[in-house]
Amino acid sequence: MDGSDIGLWGVPLAMLAGAIRVSTPFIFVSLGECLTERSGRINLGLEGTLMMGAMSAYGTALLSGSPWLGVLVAAFVGLLLGALHAALCQLPKVNDIATGIGLMLFGTGLAFFLGKPYIQPKAPNLGALDLGAWSSIPQVQQALQVNPLFLIGIALAFALAWALKNTRWGLIVRLAGESVDAALAIGASVGRVRLMATAVGGAFAGIGGAFLSLYYPGSWNEGLSSGQGLMAVALVIFARWDPIRCLWASLLFGAAGAISPALQSVGVTQGYYLFSAAPYVLTLALMIATCSPARSVRGAPAELGAVK
Amino acid sequence: MNTALERIAVSTLALLAAAVIFGLLLILYAGVDPFEAYALMYQGAFGSWFSFQNTLTRAAPLILTALCTALPARLGLIIIGNEGALVLGGVAAAAAGVAVAASGPLVTNLAMAAAAMVVGGAWIALAGGLRQYRGVNETISSLLLTYIAIALMNHFVEGPLRDPSSLNKPSTPPIGDANMLGTIGGSDVHWGLAFGIVACLLCYGVQRFTTFGFAMQVIGGNPKTARMMGLNVGRYVLVACAAGGAAAGLAGMVEVAAVHGKANASLAVGYGFTGILVSFLARHHPLAIIPVAILLGGIGASGGLLQRRLDLPDAAVVVLQGIIFVCILASETLYGRSWAWLWRFRAVEGR
Numbered sequence: 001m002d003g004s005d006i007g008l009w010g011v012p013l014a015m016l017a018g019a020i021r022v023s024t025p026f027i028f029v030s031l032g033e034c035l036t037e038r039s040g041r042i043n044l045g046l047e048g049t050l051m052m053g054a055m056s057a058y059g060t061a062l063l064s065g066s067p068w069l070g071v072l073v074a075a076f077v078g079l080l081l082g083a084l085h086a087a088l089c090q091l092p093k094v095n096d097i098a099t100g101i102g103l104m105l106f107g108t109g110l111a112f113f114l115g116k117p118y119i120q121p122k123a124p125n126l127g128a129l130d131l132g133a134w135s136s137i138p139q140v141q142q143a144l145q146v147n148p149l150f151l152i153g154i155a156l157a158f159a160l161a162w163a164l165k166n167t168r169w170g171l172i173v174r175l176a177g178e179s180v181d182a183a184l185a186i187g188a189s190v191g192r193v194r195l196m197a198t199a200v201g202g203a204f205a206g207i208g209g210a211f212l213s214l215y216y217p218g219s220w221n222e223g224l225s226s227g228q229g230l231m232a233v234a235l236v237i238f239a240r241w242d243p244i245r246c247l248w249a250s251l252l253f254g255a256a257g258a259i260s261p262a263l264q265s266v267g268v269t270q271g272y273y274l275f276s277a278a279p280y281v282l283t284l285a286l287m288i289a290t291c292s293p294a295r296s297v298r299g300a301p302a303e304l305g306a307v308k
Numbered sequence: 309m310n311t312a313l314e315r316i317a318v319s320t321l322a323l324l325a326a327a328v329i330f331g332l333l334l335i336l337y338a339g340v341d342p343f344e345a346y347a348l349m350y351q352g353a354f355g356s357w358f359s360f361q362n363t364l365t366r367a368a369p370l371i372l373t374a375l376c377t378a379l380p381a382r383l384g385l386i387i388i389g390n391e392g393a394l395v396l397g398g399v400a401a402a403a404a405g406v407a408v409a410a411s412g413p414l415v416t417n418l419a420m421a422a423a424a425m426v427v428g429g430a431w432i433a434l435a436g437g438l439r440q441y442r443g444v445n446e447t448i449s450s451l452l453l454t455y456i457a458i459a460l461m462n463h464f465v466e467g468p469l470r471d472p473s474s475l476n477k478p479s480t481p482p483i484g485d486a487n488m489l490g491t492i493g494g495s496d497v498h499w500g501l502a503f504g505i506v507a508c509l510l511c512y513g514v515q516r517f518t519t520f521g522f523a524m525q526v527i528g529g530n531p532k533t534a535r536m537m538g539l540n541v542g543r544y545v546l547v548a549c550a551a552g553g554a555a556a557g558l559a560g561m562v563e564v565a566a567v568h569g570k571a572n573a574s575l576a577v578g579y580g581f582t583g584i585l586v587s588f589l590a591r592h593h594p595l596a597i598i599p600v601a602i603l604l605g606g607i608g609a610s611g612g613l614l615q616r617r618l619d620l621p622d623a624a625v626v627v628l629q630g631i632i633f634v635c636i637l638a639s640e641t642l643y644g645r646s647w648a649w650l651w652r653f654r655a656v657e658g659r
Contacts (some may be wrong), residue, residue: 044447088634091641097386097447098588105581106630112623114337158453211639228456273466277459280452293443
């Protein structure tokens, strides 16, 4: 503990800080998955995209000295992986769930392979905005150090929600997800719409990966992502395919992920690993609560077979 | 048209495509001659009796974990929680082994296997049950269960089950040298391989020759028809998932009883994830799992040699596996088309 001692108040405060810090990759990946699924396709490979994004962002930042260039490259790499997934799924008889698992293994492996030289060196960080300067308590100041990507993520959630609802483009994406016949009737190419939605969704996930390696935890190593990419899929189901609810759900998951380090910081070390499983247990519990064998989940795109 | 021939032709084509893509990656990124790399891989996997034994030792857990995906796949479920069932099976086996360590090797090994299979089976049956009775997507839930399982393993190994004398690498107490699972006469390959092969034969027998297996095929083909025929789909889902999980749990027991002698973080080295790939590559066919597992065990065994001789990162093997997986999945699209081409080819040959 540094500075003043605020006792057990540290736990909720650390969880708030965690919600702000840990949630950013969740926001980006879940928004990407949300967009993809709204167009009627599921992408389980975002875990691999996240790792590739993290690796390429770190490598670019290291070589060019500019972390923001790294974010751009990560988005581009994510775009390519998303497009690859979409292109494979468009072949007849190819299963999109299995392809997602395949690309998850491929992306993770490729990130480890190409990222080997970047494990040791230290790349420049993205930096943070000090929104807690008004407070005299160091923990509060620390908790309110906000990365610009977090704010961009929030803006993106609202922008995506607005675009899906109010633009012609959003209408076509929703049509591709709700009724292929209707989309064909207005002359939209379902394949191309899904390709674009999956590619852009991949780009979002790549940015989420860039946040992991360039801000928090802020280094590149092989244990960087622990299933955030997959948890985002569950999170989208929990958020019932609504970008704004994705944002709230991401904050909740971030807070759950911060429980175990927060408890450790106030001296509770019992059951560290059990608490570290909290986000997964939470995801599973939420899925059990929201799913039903008899009907499809409320708000599910009708053409999305994978989640019934 | 012979569908077995079609399967082999399409799979071979996909493997060749994967080899070409990986070769290009080696040339472009690492500047390594791919032919040299493949020659080294062959040498490291099958080149000598020593390396072949290493390959077979790695194939044993792959065969068992592949069944964890293959059996539910028969019913149309995609289960990817193999790694979780493996690590929990390993922990349960280590705990059981320590508890009865004094009662002789046979009893100890039986107790370990039983504990591992029960825990692994229950773990995957949970994912199947959630799918059947709550409509939770089994792919996502089984993967979440894997992360929970690894957290549980860390908890047990560093907490309640920790051997106080294991300082650097927290482990459970050793089960004792006398209780270790032996090797198959004259070789260094442990009995886990035999367990795997017997399990595959058993699964094939049940699927091919029993009404239970036929019912599984009906459910996998069309669950609605199966329900109209009066089949209790939920029961089949639970049994298939439990059997698959039990096989993966047994893989954990084999790793503990034949390789490590105790449970620790070395259990979670990815056999479960590679097992998913084995199952898909074998198209979920129990007999095809055996050669595919030996092939992928060989790729894994050659990783060390690639690292030493060509200075490639150890993840090279994972990349190759990922490329193979994607190529195999994409090759699904060739089924039903390639036969026309092959048939023409045979007609020309016959003339």
